[in-house]
Amino acid sequence: MLHLSDILEARDRVRETSRHTPLEYSHTYSSMTGADVYLKLENVQRTGSFKIRGATNRIATLSDEEKEAGVVTASAGNHAQGVALAATRSGVDSTIVMPEHAPISKVKATRNYGAEVVLEGTDYSQAAERAHEIEREENRTYLHAFDDPDVMAGQGTIGLEILEDEPDIDTVVVPIGGGGLISGVATAIKERNPDARVIGVQADGASSAAPSLNKGERVSIDGVDTIADGIATRSLGERPFRTIQEHVDDIVTVSDPEIAVAITYLLERSKTVVEGAGAVSLAALLFETFDYDEDETIVPILSGGNVDLNTLTNIIVRGLVETGRYLKIRTVLKDQPGSLESLLAILTAYQANIYAIHHDRTSRDVEMNDTEVEIELEMRGQEHVDDFLAALRDDGYDVDVLA
Structure with missing residues (x-):
């Protein structure tokens, strides 16, 4: 199991690469919901998402031999950029396998950060299969996007920052794809403030977490279909699942139209760009998918802002339709x-x-x-x-x- 001590060690490793992102009080969403809403703005993190934290921590733990051989990973985009930048800063060669239909902006950004990009498969799972083939063929170290204790610990540094900036939080709302982010954040939050709630959110079209908790074992869905491409995974990771069982209070889902509305509100009211995966936490709050009290202090984590402009255009129109x-x-x-x-x-x-x-x-x-x-x-x-x-x-x- 992941422990607070792992996250504290990770904070020292990632401090120079990642930013302490703002925790911003929102009058708009506080007024709309009756709660005291603070937005954790990981969309303004380096590389545009929280993923740089876990990638940096994992690469810092590589041996000299592993650094020499290089790394490989699979990603829908944000982990790709995090690994690419962290590897380049450490002088490590990186190969990233991305789904064939990954947003063009994320593919270009990953290459610009210094990685070799291979496009393979229709989703994360198929991209991961190709990445493991490269791992064996070239003797590279595979850096898992979420099922890795060092990656989870790196993501958990977000929880430390939230508590430093606002110690008296009641609820943290966290996007879930493979579970690396929420497992790290939940560990940090629960070990320092056991009374705080941690709520996980998935998109309806990529929802494996709630069925997994209900069954008591990981469930893999047949396919994914959501505008929230950053959390479009078929199943939770094994390690994150165990941590989620231990520390997460509830898991809810939101629809693509609800995500589109949240993105539109963030653009118009908050003047901030957030991708689908990053907006699910606010969508869960706005559409009351979980119970909360008035004056409760709630922190939705906006986990990323790397949205393709063509996709954003369609999302805005859908958001305008829904509202x-x-x-x-x-x-x-x-x-x-x-x-x-x-x-x-x-x-x-x-x-x-x-x-x-x-x-x-x-x-x-x-x-x-x-x-x-x-x-x-x-x-x-x-x-x-x-x-x-x-x-x-x-x-x-x-x-x-x-x-």
């Missing part, structure tokens, strides 16, 4: 003068701002004397959307909501 800020509708009008004007009059009355409008009288989906209209609109919230749609339908329009 009633963006609406795309389809309806059918009579193909005669004044029909579109009458529809636009309702839009004007409800102050629905038009992003785009597509008027198609050649669509095969409508009658010869009809025309199809698709409109993208800026709205002011879900109540505004509901009132607007009700007005259209009351006026006789058959409306399909497309987004």
Whole structure:
């Protein structure tokens, strides 16, 4: 089992490479939830995520022979960047295997930090298989992304920082992929403040932790499907699972739309960029997936900010849809003068701002004397959307909501 002493030793090793990231009080989320919410901003950590901590600690424990032979690992992106930078700073050659569809920004960043990148497989598990082949072929040391005590200890330094900055915390909310982060943080928190709760969060499309705890043994799911690519693993690591059993109070899940809303709020209200994996902790709080009291001090860990810009664009649109800020509708009008004007009059009355409008009288989906209209609109919230749609339908329009 991991112990506090391991994490204290790790803090000394990672101090020069990783940053003590801010613990920032949020008036916005405190007002929204009734709790006292402090955001642990690991998205501003070096390499853009917490992973540099565990990677640095693990590489510091390598023997001279292991450093000479080099290291290899598998990662969806954040561990890759952490290992690449930590290895380069230590003069160690590194090879990183990433899934074929890893975000382009993470692939480029990993190469820029000095690693050789190999793209293999559709997810982390398949990338790991190739990394182990390279381990055997080239006699490299494999640096596991989460199932390694030194990696877990490095991640646990986040827990030490939280307690140093805000000793009287009640609850820490932590993203879970393979479990390295939460096992380190939970050990640090529980051994120094046993009364504090540790809540783990997974995405619905990559949820193996809660079934594992319920069954009392690790459960592996068949596949993963979530925008939170940084926690898209099929199972917990063996060592993290044992620590989670010992120290974690509860595990909850959030949906991709809920994650998108959290990312959108963080961009708009907090002026900070957080990736899907990093936003699940705030999403769990905002959507009340666990119980908490008013005035409870809660710390969601925003574990990373390395989001691909193309992905971010889609997430923002989805977040706007979920919060009633963006609406795309389809309806059918009579193909005669004044029909579109009458529809636009309702839009004007409800102050629905038009992003785009597509008027198609050649669509095969409508009658010869009809025309199809698709409109993208800026709205002011879900109540505004509901009132607007009700007005259209009351006026006789058959409306399909497309987004």
